[in-house]
Amino acid sequence: xxxxxxxxxxxxxxxxxxxxxxxxxxxxxxxxxxxxxxxxxxxxxxxxxxxxxxxxxxxxxxxxxxxxxxxxxxxxxxxxxxxxxxxxx
Numbered sequence: 001x002x003x004x005x006x007x008x009x010x011x012x013x014x015x016x017x018x019x020x021x022x023x024x025x026x027x028x029x030x031x032x033x034x035x036x037x038x039x040x041x042x043x044x045x046x047x048x049x050x051x052x053x054x055x056x057x058x059x060x061x062x063x064x065x066x067x068x069x070x071x072x073x074x075x076x077x078x079x080x081x082x083x084x085x086x087x088x089x
Contacts, residue, residue: 054081 061069063079 063076067073067076
């Protein structure tokens with residue numbers, strides 16, 4: 001093999017190895033941090049603070065009407081009231 005090509009190949013291999021080693025070391029350390037440091041959490045009050053308020057003037061359905069429109073038969077053990085913006089998030 002030609003000497004300049006061999007030297008270029010060795011230098012490229014060395015610096016690619018150093019760069020990839022640093023990348024994987026960073027990946028490993030960040031994984032260790034993610035294992036032992038908790039994620040930030042919102043309290044119940046903070047979560048409710050950013051929700052839109054319910055409009056009292058909006059047309060409301062009774063639970064029986066809503067179940068009938070949705071085609072749900074039988075009893076329901078849990079019911080939650082939420083606001084909808086016509087399919088918008």
